Amino acid sequence: MDMTQKAEIGLIGLGVMGSNLALNIAEKGHRIAVFNRTTARLGPFMREAGALADRIVPCETIEALAEAIRPPRPIIVMVQAGAAVDEQIRHLKPVLSRNDIIIDAGNANFHDTRRRFAELEGSGLTFIGMGVSGGEEGARHGPSIMVGGTSESYDRIEPTLTAISAKYEGEACSAWLGPDGAGHFVKTIHNGIEYADMQMIAEIYGMLRDGLGMQAKEIGAVFARWNEGRLNSFLIEITAKVLAADDPQTGRPVVDVILDRAGQKGTGKWSAIEAQTLGVPATAIEAAVAARVISSMKTERLAAEAAYGPATAGRVSKDIVDDLELALFAGKIAAYAQGFAVMAAASKEFGWNLPMPTIAKIWRAGCIIRSQFLGRIAEAFDRDSGVANLLMAPDFVAMMKEASPALRRVVAVSAEAGLPAPALSSALAYFDGYRQGRGTSNLIQAQRDFFGAHGFERIDADGAHHGPWSG
Ligand code: NAP
DSSP, rough: OOGOOOSSSEEEEOSHHHHHHHHHHHHTTTEEEESSSSSGGHHHHHHHHHHGGGGGGSSSSSHHHHHHSSSOOEEEEESSSSSHHHHHHHGGGGGGTTOEEEESSSOOOOHHHHHHHHTTTSSOOOEEEEESHHHHHHHOOOOOOESSHHHHHHHHHHHHHHHHHHEEEEESEEEESSSTHHHOOOOOOOHHHHHHHHHHHHHHHHIIIIIOOOHHHHHHHHHHHTTTTTBBHHHHHHHHHHHHHOOTTTTHHHHHSSOOOOOOHHHHHHHHHHHHHHHHHOOHHHHHHHHHHHHHOHHHHHHHHHHHHHOOOOOOOTTTHHHHHHHHHHHHHHHHHHHHHHHHHHHHHHHHOHHHHHHHHHHHSSSOOOOOOHEEEEEEEETTOEEEESSSSHHHHHHHHHHHHHHHHHHHHHHHHHHHHHHHHHHHHHHHHTTSSSHHHHHHHHHHHHHOOBBBOOOSOOOOOOOOOOO
16 A cells, blocks of 8 residues: 555544544544454444545454554554453554554553553553543544543644544643543543532432422423523533433333433442542542442332332422522532542552643533533632642632532432432532531541550640540
């Protein structure tokens, strides 16, 4: 093949994300070579590509893929996370040459990314771990892209990533965030925050549906109204649309025929695990993960409802509706504060020097948690990137002072009514714990010293002390 005809970039994995990403890359004028394990996928993909097919080279083997790309080759691997990525790297290694870059764009666990990075060190090949958010639509028309690896390797693919990424007021939502696992870590926390956001929205939906007895379409209208205000975001927008949609088979609102059992692929759980490992409370994210687990226990839940009786729902006053909007906003502030605190701790632990304002900026468009609110977070970090916790940024203090009383009322009402609000209530508990100058752990310390002689600090003297316990 003539060098000028060779592709600039390659992509392995023509699933939902890979095929859309490939079309996005071709549309931005880049010649791309593609390969998929199941080669039968190539034909339909090329037909789907339409006029863009001119810039796409379909390859039946990994060898052909390598041959079709101009060295040094950047190759995006967009396959199922886990063993499939290692398998593709194994196949790629013998056909690649010095300075080629393998870019894992799936939702990898950042520990795997660090391992792969280390394994490829010294091989002449470079590894990049790249988080991509935005689902199918984002991949096709502009995702948010979070890159981890060496800055030199990022510089080589930066023009392509900038071209294909979402834009927020002209700024590309793609950035190099740090070495090795930094990009995949940030993507994981993005998803953890997404879990919390979605769970809190679902809890508010529960208050409207079960507490106030509202129908799906009425609830959708409430979310549509909220989307015009401070809650303006992709997730609120799609919630309104989802609630307005009818099921073609039954004519009923589609949400009413969907089984209440949520799936999960791991990024929420990983966020919670990493938060725990780093010693950072991320209670809203943990609650959201646990809520998905409880949702999966459908048979047990039905049996428990029969044993205990249903919630005393339907007794909630309509006055709560305005509080719900503010409560959701307060819960969101707490959840994002937790997510950013986890990233700050990981940045320290792994020496990544994560750029917090940049992270908030590249999440303003393209990704699933995109919102106006992220603009406020970016401004707060721009003013003070070292702020200990988002809850301490001056603008957020003001916002939380305004919104937290509503969160308190909503959590109280949901508890009274027996309607579960695990993410909202844990967000409130986190806030209350965080802003309590004198907590109650003096008692915990006393208990620990009593049964385990662990010692305690005193408020009036340095050093370790023991209590006057006996018996
Ligand atoms: P998908 O539609 O299920 O496609 C999976 C792709 O992985 C297919 O091309 C499949 O090839 C390939 N694959 C699976 N096992 C393989 C193996 N052992 N060796 C080689 N190829 C293998 O998945 P997707 O939604 O595009 O997701 C791809 C990655 O992006 C995942 O890491 C996912 O978590 C991440 N992601 C997804 C989304 C989303 O909204 N869907 C958003 C962000 C990130 P075959 O055709 O041969 O099966």
